[in-house]
Amino acid sequence: MRTYFFTRLGQAACLTALMAASPIAAPIAAAEPQHGIAMYGRPALPPDFVSLPYVNPEAPKGGSILFGEPGGFDSLNPFILKGTAPWGLGLHTVETLMGRSIDEPFTLYGLLAESVETDEDRTWVEFTLRPEARFSDGSPVTIEDVMWSYETLGTTGHPRYQTAWSKVAKMEQTGEHSVRFTFDTADRELALLMGMRPILKKAQWEGKDFTASSLDVPVGSGPYVVDAFEPGRFISFKRNPDYWGKDLAFNKGQNNFDEIRYDYFGDGDIVLQAFTAGETTSQREYNAAKWASQYDFAAVTSGEVVKSEIPNQRPSGITGLVMNTRLPVFADWRVREAMILAFNFEFINQTMNGGTEPRISSYYSNSVLGMGAGPAEGKVAELLAPFATELPPGTIEGYALPEGSADRALDRKSHRKAVALLEEAGWTVEDGVLKNAEGAPFEFEILLAAGATETQTVVDIYVEALKNLGIFPRVTVVDSAQYKERTNNYEFGMAWYTRALSLSPGNEQYLYWGAKGVTEPGSRNWMGMNAPAAEAMIKAMVESRSQEDFISATRALDRVLTAGRYVIPVWFSKVSRIAHSAHLHYPERIPLYGDWPGFQPETWWYEE
Template identity: 80%
Template sequence: MTSGIRKTLLKCAMALALCGAMTGVQAEPQHGIAMYGKPALPPDFVSLPYANPDAPKGGRIIFGEPGGFDSLNPYILKGNAPWGLGLHTVETLMARSIDEPFTLYGLLAETVETDDSRSWVEFTLRPEARFSDGSPVTIEDVMWSYETLGTKGHPRYRTAWLKVARMEQTGPRSVRFTFTEPDRELALLMGMRPILKKAQWEGKVFEDAALEVPIGSGPYVVDSFEPGRYITFRRNPDYWGQDLPINRGRNNFDEIRYDYFGDGDVVFQAFTAGETTTYRETNAQKWATQYDFAAIRTGEVVKSEIPHHRPSGIAGLVMNTRNPIFADWRVREAMILAFNFEFINTTLNGGTEPRITSYFSNSVLGMDHGPAQGKVLELLAPFADQLPPGTIEGYNLPVGKPDRAIDRGNLRKAARLLQEAGWQVQGGRLVNDKGEPFTFEILLTSGATETHSIVDIYLKSLESLGIFPQVTIVDSAQYKERTNEYQFDMTWYTRALSLSPGNEQFLYWGSKGVTEPGSRNWMGMNSPAAEAMIRTMLESRSQEDFIAATKALDRILTAGRYVIPVWFSNVSRIAHSSRLHYPDRIPLYGDWPGFQPEVWWYEE
């Protein structure tokens, strides 16, 4: 089968997965809820289709992480909390299936109810739901958690909370949210907020980063930790939800441990030395050439490639348009032209990885690389005079020379654009009409070896244009603080995107993030057109309209030239102990949060 046929079949399969019978949701309690159509699993499902309900319990899995942590509150902007804390110890009303684009099934909630227009949603708690200290999860805990996160928590919670007109208790175990505006995703988002124990936080300042272990209702509890060094989670033998169908075959390890190391290279060395038991490799060439250590040869460690059908997302060097030199799209295009992707990919990956061509590429949601047509054109037309060149006409990334670091042809194009934007070379340096040099800072985190290698090659091309950036390397805590406050000119940027983009897109690209700290709008874009596309996505009642709006948004983002994109992979490469196993059935999203370690298990 040719790659073209495979790609076509993949898009068709994804379109079918995304689509569903557009039947109205009746206002009666349901076991689950889908963004479009009905949940794939019936009310009496036995387990998630990608979980092994017969997986044995026991053993442990050890992850290695770069950097460290100084907080145990992952729900606020301040501090740096360990990745697994919220994932393993705290639960939400509903749980996501990573085998469907956007479908939730009851977890803390036994039912969900909404009207056809989704102007409100109501959840009913399971009577048996308990926190790890044995106390019941109550509607009071739920309502306090939602209001606290929405008003004092991380900015990622505020967008949806601001669209809640009213939150009210409707029964001993029921809560209803009524919304201020049309937004079909809100009924699902309200099922995905972490539920915390209200009594634990009485008399305390929620916004302060602290090392107090939060009380959650999840399958694990924090066993021990040392800030910046490790944190260990122990499976709770009294976990209230262990027999729920949504949990069968999940949460199988007795212990989950995260060890922290100085940088990414040390994390890999610790894995080869047997100090950790799993390692996710992001470099294709390293995967092919550097996995010949002793544990591989003896069979103690095995290599697994796990396919996925996710969009490519975006990864690369982002330009902060809050800095005036990057406010001009011609300058940003020149920066992209100076980046010889083909040579860098050949040097670091052996040329094996495909380039990210748009934010939603590799999926049915990705833009078409030609003139906008049909519904996409209709959506973009009212904003035509605001959009950078290529948004409607079609935009493609430049192609460089794989056999040389400096691509003279693309650099000449870059020089012309810079000159049009008011920059010219004098005395070997690029300056403006006032003689001020074109200079900026590239902020990187320590230990990111591959990123440093990419930037080192890129700097040589920039020097040919008379540009000499300053490279600043900081630790993970400083990096988080500076990026939260947008105190950088260019930095490494990664955003994973799903098959069900929604309200989080405002956090990624919305105008509030230009000034409000902690958003993911690192590029500082302020685009009424982009926000209009997001609103259309949220209000769409047909899959056709939703896909058209997402394709239009993809064009705005890509032609905005905010990020110099690198590569993506349609497989996850995980090296792991031969005692660690995962099911044969791989979900739609592949290796995504909800897969490792949730459905993995330990077996001799």
């Protein structure tokens, strides 16, 4: 088993050191073009860097990497709400003005843009496009393409693009190759976000409805082009030998495969079977028990397949069953706490993982951004104080998830607490069924995507536990297209919910937890939370001028989210488990974010 560990500072010290690479008191000089931009201080790499620190600059080009994916796709437009696009389409074929280093919390370096400049207060940002930048068809990438892309995505694209765009007061061309964005809101992150929007070719979309799901292949400027595809079955990308940016320092050691292919299968178990049969060459395993017991097949024994564990220092994020508070049954925090109490994590973790995986204790756990144990203190307490009367119990005083029993499905202590909370909220058991004062039963639907076999097992155990409370939820399994459609429109009671979170949270948090998502479709606020405290904490995060204030605001947000009791959290892993062909290699220097995002397949290579 191939395992690499970090040799740098500990997690908290590492984040602090990276965020403080340059003192906050010495910001980048105002109105001077720079090679990169960091959320705080200066970029870690100098203007003349030759490659990113976590790549192998001598990695050979050639070969292929083949992935298996559950589900399918019916669209080739990943930039809109409609349809389901294949994973990798936007990643491999389309570029942004700036590229992100995954060895720093939030730093961008020039990609399509050769330079970026902004004032000290970051009330505006200006990018200068590289004159040599080209789309895959050989046509130049122009400022007209850039401006059209930003306006189109910001007004008719997926909702994830709209929050930042709504804060742009003016977009103007300032030179043959330069564009400036002026903001109407105090938000220091906007200068970076404006460098991270996909740039599309305007001419391709003339006379077409950008919002319509389509199988037309978008023309991008990235290192790969779509070679072949069959909706719902596979998509293959081939490396563009004429890629304009192949010699950029930012790209050195990246984009090494001649082919990247994704094959789609019915469910996760079939994906694993395809890998063991040699039909795919890389398999990411999320289940620790499967990793220990099902990866002993002949190819592993012979050395044809390697098991690699890749550590990371990113937050745990949140994964589990989200409760839709738009429904009356989940509007009361006491009911949501009862639902959490009924979920015996220790037993389920033992069943699924042999008890090896730690529980997600908060949204930003496993990082310096996570809330601390016990009462809020210092700046965190100050930020939360104005909202004290409207916050659920535990937000300020301290909140921790209940502990169950690993040796039995029903934890009686937690069960008694759940019953008491449900009674307080007006729900009692009558003839074996939980009902309210009007006699209406406690009913809801758990929505699952087809092919998620591990999730189905977890839910089956949970449903059996809920019967002890007189609750009998419906479990509905739908295909990936229906699942996206229903979750986009919040048509569920509970659903399996995963949100990966970074070391540099910012404006995207409005999309995750903002009040607009209560009614507007397509947000990531599946729980339907409407918490002024959460939006106030996000505002404090994006306006922070020091790392200390930023960390305090994020810890405060973490308390609001966790004590809101919106999600029944499961487990996370401090390593990523990837089984892969012995011909596939990755650099020994592991970046801060570990294997995600921007690590596989970007930095990997093929070698006999």
